Amino acid sequence: SAVDLDWFWRGWFYTTDYTDIGIKEVKKFAVTNNPNENGKKLAEQYNIDPNSLVYFIGEGDEGYDDAVKNGQSMEDLPTVKEYIMDNFTPEQQKNMKKSPKYFYQVTFDKPGGLVMPLIVEYEYNDGSKEKITYPAQIWRLNDKEVSRAIATDKEIVAITVDPDLETADIDTSNNSWPKEVKESDFDKFKNKIKD
Secondary structure, eight states, X not given: OOOOOHHHHHHHHHOOOBOOOEEEXXXXXXXXXXXXHHHHHHHHHTTOOGGXXXXXXXXXXXTHHHHHHHTOOGGGSHHHHHHHHHHSOHHHHHHSOOOOSEEEXXXXXXXXXXXXXXXXXXXXXXXOEEEEEEOGGGGSSOSSEEEEEEEESSOEEEEEESTTOXXXXXXXXXXXXXXOOOOOHHHHHHHHHHO
């Protein structure tokens, strides 16, 4: 087939690595039209009016709480509204999908070494769940970790890697966000003795 798959087969045939994929980090972002100090510096560097841009502010950064309180979606921002009104007909505007309100950057890591597809389940605040399978090629360029940007109208409350245990992952303690606290066998034993 003339496709180089050495990156995939190397771990399976030439090592004694194991399968372990987990969630390293989840960052939340909010949309705002108020620039922070970094945004102002960049706009000044490129000689752009900072108020004509849309910004993503990370959780914990200056202005994040205000942006979340306002609950702005992209289409609520004046800059985006003007762009839509100037470039789309009223009919096209009606047919446009609603802009997402929530933005996340999820970083997955692979401490195990073997390449496997990435099966992820996203749980939203309304109780619904969405399962997405990223193919094994996701690890081709970076064998240690990979990030995915997720934009959605609903807030994500939980993320689980390999929810149905299909990939023979040997350490499931790093498969969920927020981290689930599981009682160790030793703690169970101690509690049993106390009773």
